[in-house]
Amino acid sequence: MAVALATVALQSLEPEFFDWVWLRENFSEEVWPAVIGHLYLSLVSVGIALAISLPLGVLVARYRRLYAPVLFVTGFLFTIPSLALFAFLVAAGVGIGPRPVIIGLVSYSLLVLIRNVVTGIDSVAPETIDAARGMGLTNRQILFRVELPLALPVIVAGIRIATVTVIGIAVIGAFIAGGGLGQLIFDGIDRNFPTLVLTGAVMATLMAIFADVALLLVERYMRPWARRARGAN
């Protein structure tokens, strides 16, 4: 529906305002690489953030005293406006290009991911863990066979929020030459070419909404008990 709406909105504009011919002729050369670059930035960042957050979240869920400081630091990172964070990274000598952008995107994802790993593990009923222990499972087995699988829907919910956030902030990363869809927006503003600005903005919006909806479906799929309960009503 969003695609249809966007198409109608764009088609109603005057031809010189949105140049469909340009878009058709340059899609595979200018737009598509930006889409791929944006996907690459987002996926790599969420992947790295997940590789940090999963073990850290498990650790923090065990050693509760660490949770407050971890939340404070990641919450602080989350509050810093993205353009300022990118500026700090450039000033700190990380340079420009995809690397500082990925570092920035990873730091924005940590809060949501770690919080959801801990919330997910917390949501496992103590009786379930007692039962597992009674069946003779070791701590490691309890973690991998009971706690993490039961925490998975909450963790996926975190991945969804992190992914949508990262896709949005990656647009800004084009300012420090990270590439992706933001590059189309900046180029369009520089060249005074609205078609390019709108294409970048609409594609980024569609990508974010698509990721949101797709991961929401994954999340629902992972809660079969919730589906069953709703079916019973």
Added chain:
Amino acid sequence: MLDGIIETLQRPTYPGLLWTHVQLSVLGTLLGILISVPVALAVRNTPLGAAIAVNVGNLGRAIPSLALLAIVFPFLGFGFAAPLIALTALAVPPILINASTGLREVRQEVVDAARGMGLSEGQILTRIQLPIAVPVIFAGVRTSAVQVVASATLATFIGGGALGDLIVEGFSRGDTAILLAGALSVAALAILTEVLFEVLERTFTPKGLKIAQQRRSG
């Protein structure tokens, strides 16, 4: 380096940039409240309307902030109006979601009981629904405000001024001091907003609710 940062902060143009940033943020958030709260109030008693409001809000939250600015820009051009409209659109979803869910958190039986006691729709709203929903709405306003302050930095890309100008200037001139002066100002403003709302939330939470919250978490 420190000298360069201080020099930038002492420029005669600095207060103007700061003021534009504050104006954009405050107006954007206020307009966001003025749009979302009436909509949430209008749909509060219709499940379908509330569901639509929440879903529109959820979709809206996914829209990248720079994309919003970029979509508005070709229509309004450089200046104050384009970023203000984009920031307003950015402020709407969190407040709309929280106001709709907050107003619907009141159980239907409670509303029915109030109606049975002879309370008018207006009385039900002001005496029952709003007092329960206000903390939730406030949390939405906080989320929006912090987001708007951060995104007002991006106004510089479409000629809206504000503190982002310093970041762009420092970056394009390769001047780390100017770059840092801008980044530090923006970060300080965002953190200040967060702290301000934290204090407001604590000050205005009724004593009874605080006790209830402690009991729930304890």
